[in-house]
Amino acid sequence: MSAPTERPRNLDRLPLRIEGPHARILGAAAGEVTVLPRGAGACPALRGELARSAPEHLSLVLRVHAPNGVPLAAIAADVAAGARTFETEAVRMLAMEGYSHLAETERRAVEDRVWSRRAYATVGV
Amino acid sequence: MLRPLAKAAVYHASRQTGALRPRPLNLTFSVTYRCNSKCKTCNVWKKRVDDFTLDEYKRLFDNIGHTLYWATFSGGEPFIRPDLIDIVCECYDRCRPGIITIPTNGMLRSRILDGVARLSRHAKNAKIIINFSLDGIGERHDEIRGVPGNYARMREVFRELKAAQHPNVTVGVHTVVSQLNVHDVPTVRRHVRKEFGPDSFITELAEERLELDTIGLDITPSPHDYGVVVDDLVNDIDRSPASGIAGLTQAFRREYYQLAHRTLREQRQVLPCYAGLASAQIAPNGDVWTCCTRAESMGNLREAGFDFMKVWTSGRAGELRASIRRGDCFCPLANAAYSSMLCDPPSLARVGWRWLTRALRPAPRLAPKPLGEVVS
Numbered sequence: 001m002s003a004p005t006e007r008p009r010n011l012d013r014l015p016l017r018i019e020g021p022h023a024r025i026l027g028a029a030a031g032e033v034t035v036l037p038r039g040a041g042a043c044p045a046l047r048g049e050l051a052r053s054a055p056e057h058l059s060l061v062l063r064v065h066a067p068n069g070v071p072l073a074a075i076a077a078d079v080a081a082g083a084r085t086f087e088t089e090a091v092r093m094l095a096m097e098g099y100s101h102l103a104e105t106e107r108r109a110v111e112d113r114v115w116s117r118r119a120y121a122t123v124g125v
Numbered sequence: 126m127l128r129p130l131a132k133a134a135v136y137h138a139s140r141q142t143g144a145l146r147p148r149p150l151n152l153t154f155s156v157t158y159r160c161n162s163k164c165k166t167c168n169v170w171k172k173r174v175d176d177f178t179l180d181e182y183k184r185l186f187d188n189i190g191h192t193l194y195w196a197t198f199s200g201g202e203p204f205i206r207p208d209l210i211d212i213v214c215e216c217y218d219r220c221r222p223g224i225i226t227i228p229t230n231g232m233l234r235s236r237i238l239d240g241v242a243r244l245s246r247h248a249k250n251a252k253i254i255i256n257f258s259l260d261g262i263g264e265r266h267d268e269i270r271g272v273p274g275n276y277a278r279m280r281e282v283f284r285e286l287k288a289a290q291h292p293n294v295t296v297g298v299h300t301v302v303s304q305l306n307v308h309d310v311p312t313v314r315r316h317v318r319k320e321f322g323p324d325s326f327i328t329e330l331a332e333e334r335l336e337l338d339t340i341g342l343d344i345t346p347s348p349h350d351y352g353v354v355v356d357d358l359v360n361d362i363d364r365s366p367a368s369g370i371a372g373l374t375q376a377f378r379r380e381y382y383q384l385a386h387r388t389l390r391e392q393r394q395v396l397p398c399y400a401g402l403a404s405a406q407i408a409p410n411g412d413v414w415t416c417c418t419r420a421e422s423m424g425n426l427r428e429a430g431f432d433f434m435k436v437w438t439s440g441r442a443g444e445l446r447a448s449i450r451r452g453d454c455f456c457p458l459a460n461a462a463y464s465s466m467l468c469d470p471p472s473l474a475r476v477g478w479r480w481l482t483r484a485l486r487p488a489p490r491l492a493p494k495p496l497g498e499v500v501s
Contacts, residue, residue: 019451061444066340068333069392069454070418095335095420097410098158098172113341117333122453124444 015120022125027052033121041108043090054079061124066117129194129467136403136468146438150194151404151464158409160201162230163271166303166331168338169201174410179208184431186219196222204233210240217248226254228299231279238285245291256299257283261306262316269305283321295324302354303331307346311357329459330385335420348390355386366483376480380472385457394455396465401446403464415445418456
């Protein structure tokens with residue numbers, strides 16, 4: 001797999017990379033997810049559209065990666081049989097457990113710095 | 126060396142089929158995030174979690190058993206824990222690793238000198254590697270590490286530990302190559318050789334990692350600049366070939382440097398990654414990670430009753446392995462890369478061929494003392 005070598009211009013729409021058997025299940029080797037901002041202090045959610053309707057109920061794990069491949073955030077999403085679109089809950093920023101002692105604003109600043117590195121998304125089924 | 130090679134085939138089969146779940150041969154225990162350095166290339170000292178106690182480590186080591194070949198005790202600054210050597214000795218008694226590595230900033234003099242002396246006596250059959258961090262010369266080092274006087278103090282402790290000549294202890298220098306020092310690394314390497322005379326000199330690329338909270342810090346050098354460093358390191362190895370096992374180690378290191386450069390340049394998993402299979406990391410709070418680059422938890426050992434295999438064989442662990450196998454991520458993390466090279470037949474063939482051709486070549490008459498005798 002080759003990842004993007006430069007950061008996408010529009011950080012609100014991220015390339016979605018779909019590998020191996022997942023490409024067969026989801027009907028495409030690539031796609032796109034849209035970043036949905038939430039209220040102040042909350043992590044964003046993701047919305048995506050499959051190339052074809054889900055043949056059965058699918059449980060997806062979406063990850064958002066930095067340009068160097070490091071996953072920054074993850075979230076599970078369910079796609080009902082026959083549906084093509086999905087929308088996740090707010091993403092969960094990874095490795096933030098060491099910052100529970102920080103005030104909300106400080107913690108949010110760390111999350112914002114990490115989230116600013118988003119470059120592409122991957123999906124597991 | 127034979128022990129990990131014998132297991133490599135099992136890891137290879139496991140990665141191909143996803144059917145087997147062998148225990149890792151290479152585990153990193155991050156014993157604390159606390160650190161008395163404030164490096165510009167690392168924010169780990171800002172993190173706080175509920176560190177495992179010595180008793181909790183004992184329960185874990187009992188559960189892991191004699192399957193470990195390489196154990197690394199990292200941090201934060203590992204020596205900041207007064208019970209570090211107790212933890213490492215318990216690991217030795219219960220897991221019998223062949224190699225024990227401890228990186229340090231070299232500032233806690235008596236803990237390091239007394240502790241390593243004690244560990245050397247206790248873990249008689251292990252090869253113990255103490256790696257001192259050095260990112261620049263003199264005040265430049267202090268500036269990058271955020272502690273005035275660090276260089277002088279570290280140099281003194283290094284000298285004392287080296288002079289102690291513990292028979293099973295390798296005293297090395299470790300340099301993190303970042304945007305802050307990438308142009309100085311060849312000079313640092315020559316300085317280390319001349320002024321420190323370490324048993325080994327290793328470098329690692331500064332990456333944006335979740336564990337260290339360095340995402341977004343712009344610390345990674347460009348592929349071009351890092352390529353210059355790699356050429357210098359490879360030329361140094363080629364100019365000073367070691368013999369025997371040290372030569373084999375050099376061959377692995379040479380392969381690693383080129384792998385790291387390719388990974389940075391090509392932005393893909395150049396070598397199939399065995400993190401989460403052959404290697405893993407345990408965070409100070411007991412979270413089990415495939416690696417410190419991803420820092421995604423397979424599960425928590427406290428919650429699993431210190432049952433390592435319960436976490437290691439969980440569905441979450443399988444999902445993370447699948448993500449790595451798909452090539453969702455890519456990085457030049459040294460610790461994982463050395464395990465991956467062991468499990469990758471083409472890498473092993475290249476390393477073996479290089480080692481053999483070197484071994485059959487007549488030794489240079491006035492070869493300088495080689496740097497880089499051990500894998501770390």
